[in-house]
Amino acid sequence: MGMNEKTLSIFALGGINEIGKNMYVIQYSDDIFIIDCGGKFPDESLLGIDLIIPDITYLEENQDKIRALLVTHGHEDHIGGIPYFLKKLNIPIYATNFTLGLIEIKLDEHRLKRDTELIIVDSNSKLEFGKVQVSFFKVSHSIPDCLGIVFHTPEGNIVHTGDFKFDLTPANNQYADIHKMAQIGEQGVLLLLSESTNAERTGLTPSERMVASHMEEAFLKADGKIFVSTFASNVNRVQQVVDAAIKTNRKLALLGRSMVNVVSVALERGYLTVPEGMIIDAFEVDQMSPEKVAILCTGSQGEQMAALSRLSSGNFRDVAIHPGDTVIMAASPIPGNEKDVSRIIDNLFQLGAKVIYGSGSTTGMHVSGHGYQEDLKLMLTLMKPTYFIPIHGEYRMLHHHRLLAESVGVEKGNTFIINNGDVVDIKNSVARQTREVPSGDTYVDGMGVGDVGEIVLRDRKQLSEDGMLVIVLTISKRERRIIQGPDTVTRGFVYVKDSENLLKDVNRIVKNTVVELQEQNVRQWNVMKQAIKKSVGQYLFTHTKRRPMILPIIIEI
């Protein structure tokens, strides 16, 4: 695994062929720089898993070389792995003011003492790490204070875009550093890592301002209370809700833990402007005239325990949705969440609410924070990289991003579509992809990190589909005859009372199997257990077309 002296190496430990758990590594000789440390939410096939984080074996083995964890922005898929990372490696973290605010919320939740160095940077910061200098540029995205990063190395400059779109009319007037990007491109970019989320979508991302005007219209039209559900971290959108509420003379309540937390970080650190006295407590909502109040709430992705879901089923303490109230879904469902979001919209309509949802240029309350094809082409054009690695996307997105790069002049053969763990080495200005470092998914389940793997998940899957059947048998040590049982216990398989005959048959089959083996003088418990599993399994599949997990337990007395 030895890195050659003075080789520049680039690889991902997460974020390639997936959306989530972003973690990229730039290594020059003995200096390692990590970009982002994200989490990823498991899909439903990973039964019981709470979070997926990157496998950081390589970093643990090379911890003396790590100089910094640089964080581009504060979204979960870029910071969600940090608490777990810090439990293993104590590395200084560099991020903008707002991003660090969100990281600190996480460290508090994990009760991690703040013995990590947290260093605030902005787009003007310049960091020196021996032979490598690091500088930054501002990009627009759906959360404040986002950075792209430039690594100035003796081999050449490496640029990581972070997540970005080009929004020429950003809602908060935080303009991206387009001139600076042009300069960086002028100075020469050896390799660009650019995000690929929307590489399949033609055109240019609409501006966040579009939402602003639709939001204002909706507020002007509404009679009753107005509920707006969005990502708490989308502070610019939160600001638009605040502004619309000011214009229509409404107070504002915040529902949901992350909404309260993030808004307070944004207020403290100056990313959100709210007039004194405008924010009210949840319990005050029902004491006010409905047309005098707006409510910002979490749960735009249909999360079962979040505020909107509880509101939609009438289970939120203090606040209720009444007929005539307006609910604005100011976020699109992330792929996989569509059904949960639809269920909530159904419930809201049933409560008599007016629900504004869906995208669309006339009423849409959401625009993407990730650049479409023309945004991506503009970044590639500004940077003019010699080499290109599309990151942050599934394979089809990386594939399309490569085609975009070629269309604006990146030479064929100079784009590397890599996998997590694949290393691109650059030496004497020539890039080659030859070797791998360890990478993969580490599962977080409750307090366990990495203790649930293939076997446990396979068992959970079998248990989830057909349940289980425990067969207990007591056998005498000497004569090896059954002295008690077989007794059966089932869970998740069939109703016992509907299945008495089935279970009687199981007992009979178990007895016969044991007797047969005894006649053949077979005495190993394992062989006996296997034989019971097989005969009972076959019987049950024939009669139910189900394959419960069969657990024979033999007690020797």
Next chain:
Amino acid sequence: MGMNEKTLSIFALGGINEIGKNMYVIQYSDDIFIIDCGGKFPDESLLGIDLIIPDITYLEENQDKIRALLVTHGHEDHIGGIPYFLKKLNIPIYATNFTLGLIEIKLDEHRLKRDTELIIVDSNSKLEFGKVQVSFFKVSHSIPDCLGIVFHTPEGNIVHTGDFKFDLTPANNQYADIHKMAQIGEQGVLLLLSESTNAERTGLTPSERMVASHMEEAFLKADGKIFVSTFASNVNRVQQVVDAAIKTNRKLALLGRSMVNVVSVALERGYLTVPEGMIIDAFEVDQMSPEKVAILCTGSQGEQMAALSRLSSGNFRDVAIHPGDTVIMAASPIPGNEKDVSRIIDNLFQLGAKVIYGSGSTTGMHVSGHGYQEDLKLMLTLMKPTYFIPIHGEYRMLHHHRLLAESVGVEKGNTFIINNGDVVDIKNSVARQTREVPSGDTYVDGMGVGDVGEIVLRDRKQLSEDGMLVIVLTISKRERRIIQGPDTVTRGFVYVKDSENLLKDVNRIVKNTVVELQEQNVRQWNVMKQAIKKSVGQYLFTHTKRRPMILPIIIEI
């Protein structure tokens, strides 16, 4: 539950507040007519369930009154429940030629003897059932031979639209009976049941012809083999693939059981025109020059065992996808299937295929078979119903459909948004919704129909998330002391080898719990089991934040 004499009653046993398991009932006095008998695929929360069908308790209790099962068309959500229905009720089935062909495939699969009366109808058929006459009209949809149904009752006419769109240029020249619909409207419609799937979408559904021209373009551009994945039942789209293949001089192979079955029904019954000798066997594909062959395959929804999924992972016998081949996804993912479909597209790109996917007016290979808002308004306008029940949709769709009805003149208060089981009774031309019949989901799991319910599913859920822990304890009958164990067996919880200390602690806790109870002279096994569950459960949650199912088994010797 008694129906009043000469009351006309309308209700749904499935299809309301859901997409799937459509089943509607029209009862006039003692004559019951059933419309459709669909199945519904379970979402991932229904662990292990294979299919959901309607609860037909009401029909079983009134089977002597049932005159007919009338089937509007051959989609799964309209015919999927028929085999289970027939196992309980032997009722004559009326459907068009093609629809009956698909029903017969199902009956064969279920090895149901054809002792059911299957009666072919077409849009000109007129059926007499005592005081009720039934007639039909043709509608356009994404499967051939679709009907709307008119029930002529002494109280007035009831119209059920089936699934429909207005396609003025249908791909197969099977025009919908618009003139007849206008006539029906002229004669007076007391109540309309109309489908609501796309009630949220503005505008008019694009014509199936759009796909035809895109398909032809794609075929003209392609170099290598062409794979087209679509629903087998969308015979008009299959015909377009056939036509494009003829134009470009390609032979056609069919992959996937349902593609082979449905195409053969369509050929036999004259719904598909394919030149002699054009269809080749799968094993012949690789013997031909790639530009001389096209392949129609199942699996457009990302189904794991279907042809396209196996092709995309290189696991299809006889046929392989090579770099330069074209794959056309000629169907949109149904909500919930997006991720599976995306995974397949990723794999196809990785194989080097050109993949054409996504909707869009310039390259889209799919149009919906369900009418958008303007289609729905046209139907309402043609029918001019006094009363209206939006069906076939989730609540938000029904809600929007009601607004559409009001916008074209259905009186406010005359639309009934009902639930499955809610009965609308019409007497003396006045409709009222007052009572309910039993309704609900019946789960099919393997060979069991209705034997899996809440408790079994709850257990499966717990097992799926945190696995289980069996604790076996042998206790002497007389002294009531532990003579063997506790022994623990876990599955889906933790790796045993990583958790030796945890399990040692569990054993210690079990022993302590038992000893404590014995000291208190508690002798009931149930109390002892509960105490073990509680103490072990608390310990495990504190140390792992997981809640495995704990099964204490006490053997008394």
